[in-house]
Amino acid sequence: MDTQDLPTPTTRPAPGQLLFEAPRRGKPPRHLADLSPAERKRAVTESGLPGFRAAQLSKHYFARLVDDPAQWTDVPAALREDLHKALFPRLMTAVREITCDGGTTRKTLWRLHDGALVESVLMRYPDRVTMCVSSQAGCGMNCPFCATGQAGLTRNLSTAEIVEQVVAGARELARGEVPGGTGRVSNVVFMGMGEPMANYKAVIEAVRRLTDPAPDGLGLSQRHVTVSTVGLVPAIEKLTAEQLNVTLAVSLHAPDDELRDELVPVNTRWKVGEVLGAAWDYAHTTKRRVSVEYALIRDINDQAWRADLLGKRLKGKLAHVNLIPLNPTPGSKWTASRPEDADAFVRTLEAYGVPVTVRDTRGREIDGACGQLAATA
Numbered sequence: 001m002d003t004q005d006l007p008t009p010t011t012r013p014a015p016g017q018l019l020f021e022a023p024r025r026g027k028p029p030r031h032l033a034d035l036s037p038a039e040r041k042r043a044v045t046e047s048g049l050p051g052f053r054a055a056q057l058s059k060h061y062f063a064r065l066v067d068d069p070a071q072w073t074d075v076p077a078a079l080r081e082d083l084h085k086a087l088f089p090r091l092m093t094a095v096r097e098i099t100c101d102g103g104t105t106r107k108t109l110w111r112l113h114d115g116a117l118v119e120s121v122l123m124r125y126p127d128r129v130t131m132c133v134s135s136q137a138g139c140g141m142n143c144p145f146c147a148t149g150q151a152g153l154t155r156n157l158s159t160a161e162i163v164e165q166v167v168a169g170a171r172e173l174a175r176g177e178v179p180g181g182t183g184r185v186s187n188v189v190f191m192g193m194g195e196p197m198a199n200y201k202a203v204i205e206a207v208r209r210l211t212d213p214a215p216d217g218l219g220l221s222q223r224h225v226t227v228s229t230v231g232l233v234p235a236i237e238k239l240t241a242e243q244l245n246v247t248l249a250v251s252l253h254a255p256d257d258e259l260r261d262e263l264v265p266v267n268t269r270w271k272v273g274e275v276l277g278a279a280w281d282y283a284h285t286t287k288r289r290v291s292v293e294y295a296l297i298r299d300i301n302d303q304a305w306r307a308d309l310l311g312k313r314l315k316g317k318l319a320h321v322n323l324i325p326l327n328p329t330p331g332s333k334w335t336a337s338r339p340e341d342a343d344a345f346v347r348t349l350e351a352y353g354v355p356v357t358v359r360d361t362r363g364r365e366i367d368g369a370c371g372q373l374a375a376t377a
C-alpha cells in the first residue's frame, strides 16, 4: 500500500468534545456482505449473469463460510475470478491475534483497506460463543474512561467490514481452531470500538446480514445480537421503529446528570431521563429487557446514594443491570471499585427488585476487555 493512502492520524479530542459525523474517507470496496439478497441478484444480472448465481455465492459465503473461488465447484471455472473480483474484495487483513483463557478468548487486530485499524474479540463459553465487534474505527463519543474514546474517530465501518469480523470468527470455529472443538458464533455484541448508533445505517444492515436466515445471512437469532449505545436518543427511537428484536444496551454509568455529563459526554445533549425514556419505549415495543451498562469506578460512581438513585430509576422497568468493574486504561486516574462497595451496590439494586449481574472481564490480560480496545499496531 502507498503510504499516502494511510489515514491521517486522528487527533485526541478535547475533554467533552463530541464528533457525530465521521470524517469522510475513500469508501471501502463493495462486498457481497454489503448487499441485500435483492441487491446481490441485481449486481450479478447487471454483469450479464443469471440471478441464481447470487444465491450460490450467498450460500458459499454465509452458509459454508467459503470465499475461495477454487471451492465454488457449482460455478463455472471461467466465471469464478470475475465474480470474486467484483464481490469479494479483501476488506481486512489480520495484523495480530492474541489469545488468553486457554485460547477461548481471542482478540484480533485488523488493518482495513485504507490502513485504519479495528479490533474484534471472540469469547467462547461452555454454552455460547460471543463475538464483540467494532462498528467504527475509533469513536467520537469521548468517554474519558474508555481507551477507544480517547483516541478519537477515524471513520465509520461499512456493513461488510462489520460482517467480516463475525465471519472471521465463524471460520475459526468451523475449522476447529478455537479450543473446545468445532462450533458456531451464537452471539454478537456491538461493544467493540465505536458508537454503533452513530453509524446507524451500516450497523442496521449488518444486523440484517447477521440475522437473515442462511443462506441470505448468517442466521443468528436477533435476540442474540446486542447493540450498545451511549444514548443517542433519536437513533434509539429509529431503532424502536425497525421492528428488530435485538437487545439494546445503554451505557449509563451514572444515574444523575451531573456525573454523567462528565463520564458520558453525550449526556450534555440527551439527559439521563431522556435516554431511559427512549430505552423504556424500546423495551415496551420489543418486549425485550434493556441492558443497562454501568462500569463501577472507585469513589466516582459507586457510592451508596448513587446505587439508591439508580435503583429508584430502574425499579419496575424492563431492565437488567450489567455492572462492569472498570478496566483501567493506561494513564487513567480511575480504577475499579472495592469489592465491598461493588457488593453493596449489587445488594441495593436487588433490594429494588432490579435484576443485576457483575460482568466478567474476559480478555483483561490481552487488553481485550471492555473499553480497552485501542488498536495500537
Ligand code: SAH
Pocket (backbone or CB within 6 Å): 139, 141, 145, 146, 147, 190, 191, 192, 193, 194, 195, 196, 228, 229, 230, 249, 250, 251, 293, 294, 295, 324, 325, 326, 327, 328, 329, 370, 371, 372
Ligand atoms: N459506544 C458503545 C459501544 C462500545 S463500548 C457504548 O458506549 O455503549 C462497550 C461497553 O464498554 C460500554 O458500556 C462502555 O461504556 C464500556 N466501557 C468502556 N470503557 C470501559 C472501561 N474502561 N471499563 C469498563 N467498561 C468500559
